[in-house]
Structures are given as structure tokens and as C-alpha cells.
Amino acid sequence: MGRAPCCDKANVKKGPWSPEEDAALKAYIEKNGTGGNWIALPQKIGLKRCGKSCRLRWLNYLRPNIKHGGFTEEEDNIICNLYISIGSRWSIIAAQLPGRTDNDIKNYWNTRLKKKLLGRRKQSNFNAKDTNNGIEENSYSNALSSSALERLQLHMQLQSLQNPFSFYNNPALWPKLHPFQEKIIQSLQSLNDGSNPVVQDALPSPHVEQGQKDEFINKPQHDGAKIHSPQVQLLENIPLSNSGVPFVASESNNNPMHSSLAPRAAAVEQTNNVGFQQLGALQTELDDILNNRTMGYMPQEDHQMAEFDCFREINGSKDSLIWWSNDSDTRSASSNSWDSSTTPALLTQGMFQDYELGYNL
């Protein structure tokens, strides 16, 4: 069943706002507030606009203390680091940058920051070597560790956990384990019916109390938005470094995931054998890129598109290159690495957090 449109589209004006419309909307909201009903707002004001359009105009342009353009290096860092950590959650990223709107940040990322990051990367030996068929896993690992951007790219794929069809949520895509390991996991799962407190304790549990959760979820963001996703809690629980990058837990002994998924995780880690312990180095290199300390980068602008093509080529070669794995039983080629749903190479401590996150959802 289709949803009724939020407004009469035939009688609604579209396109750029006139100064008169802006003034009317701004004056009304400053005087009366939104009244908790954006849909009814334009009628009250006498604007031939969709309520959603009014809301957007207010939030992105008319609202007081909005900053446009002129992003600082610090803001660049925060945006990039948060993007690496949580993906395209623009509203959350915007919440960390007072005066910035999600739309602004999204545009800024898409038009400038992404290019700033990707564009400076030399078409490195990673590409030169790995576009050949039959990648040898160790050489892949070496190339990977030499390139913060590829790691950045992979780390972004970690965010695909949010996708219910992702690798992590789809056991069919998981690498084969030793039968004994499978048995252990099955035993744990069968015991996890809530009746066994021991196992229950060992399995992941929400890491905030309900009260705290509600408090956070209802906490208004800078633009009045509410955060719905519990994943935000994870972000909130990740301390930021000076440059804004969330720290990834280096010790996971207290992580309940380890008691329940350790066998599989260990096996998976072994299967893939791709070192990813260098998130710190990633951060350093990211800082270098953002601050134009571009050791090893090609400064020439004419390399930029070639570097984009590098990724396009990698990601577009659906059949010729399974670039993240040599396990033919478990591969699931990604057609878009920014959005890939499969990244077994990333089996790090951080991933355990994401496992946990997945359970918490």
C-alpha cells in the first residue's frame, strides 16, 4: 500500500526559496516555533511549500548560528575520522560540529574531502601488483599495509555491518571453520536461550543501561534531530583522540564477544591472515593527507583521476579480481568497495566491537 503524499504536490512550489519566503518562514518560527508540526506550518504561514521543504530550509539555512563553507583543518579531521568510524551518518557527524548541517557536511565530503583524500594517493604498487590475477595473499597484505587509503577503504567497509545482509550477519558467507570450532559455536548458540545465566552472561549484552540508552536516544542533537540507532551509543562510547578519531580498543579481554565468538573469530583471523593492527598508522597518514604532509604522494593534479580509476577498476572487476580474499569458498565479490558488504580482511579488535554492535541491534 502506498503512502499518501505529505502534501498536495500540485499546489506546492518547488525550487529555490525567495527572500520573501525565507523572511516569512524565519519570522514565523522565531515568533511561534515550529509548533511540532512541519506539515501544517506552511499553511499557517501562507507559504505554498511542502512542510518538509520548510523544515529543510530552516534547518539547513535559516536556523541561527549556521556556518557555511570555510571548513577548518580540524573540522576536516573530525569529518574524515568520523566517516571512517561510522560511515555516512551525516547527522551524527554534524552533531559533533556545532553550526554545521548534515547537508553541508555531506556536500563537503562528496565534493572536496573525498577527493582530497583519494586524489592524493599515488597509484601505488598496490594497484600495479594487484590488478594481476592470482593475488598472493602475503603480497596483498604487504601492499595493504603500505597504503593507508586502502585501509581506510576497508575500514569503511566495516561499517557495512549495518547492512543486515552483510558478511558479518550472513553466516553463509563466513569462512569454513574446523568442525570442532563449529560445534563449540553451535553449542553456545543452543545454550543461549536465556535460561542459562552463565552463557547468557558470556554472550554480548547492551553496554549501556536502558535508562542511559533512553536518555541518549532522546537527547536532542544540534538541529533538533533525535538519534534512533543504537549504533550511536557505540560512537558515544568510543573516546576520541585529539584529532577526533575514535580509539579502537586495543585490549579486548573484557569484551564479551571473546567468550562467545572467539573460536570463530580466531579461525576467521587465521583464514584471512591480513594484518590490520595499524589503525594508528592509518590515523597518522590520514592526518598527513589532510594536512598536506604528503610523503610519498604524487602532488600532480593529473594523477587524481587515475587514482579514482584505480579504485573503480578494483571494484568494477567483478570476475577478474576478488581483491580481499583468496578463499574461493567464502568469497562474495563486492561491486562497490565503498559500500561493500564483505570485508573479512578486517578482523581486528575493532571488528569485535562491531560484532558486538551487531548483536546489540
Next chain:
DNA sequence: AAGCAGTCCAACCGCCGCGAT
């Protein structure tokens, strides 16, 4: 000066989650 391509960004679109009924 004209045409073209690339860039930027405001605004739109459609989906989703949540609360109300």
C-alpha cells in the same frame, strides 16, 4: 566571445523508525 566540461551546493525524493490511535 562562445561552447564545453567540471564543480559546487541547495533542494528534492523516497525510505525508515517511532509515536499515536
Next chain:
DNA sequence: AATCGCGGCGGTTGGACTGCT
């Protein structure tokens, strides 16, 4: 429990602007 309406969000679009040939 099911349905509906709204707010919120992220992806995409289209037009204005800019730079190059």
C-alpha cells in the same frame, strides 16, 4: 497488533557558477 502520519535521514538531482579551450 495493525495502521497511519510525521519527522528525520541519506542519496541523488539539477541548475548556477567557474575555468578551460
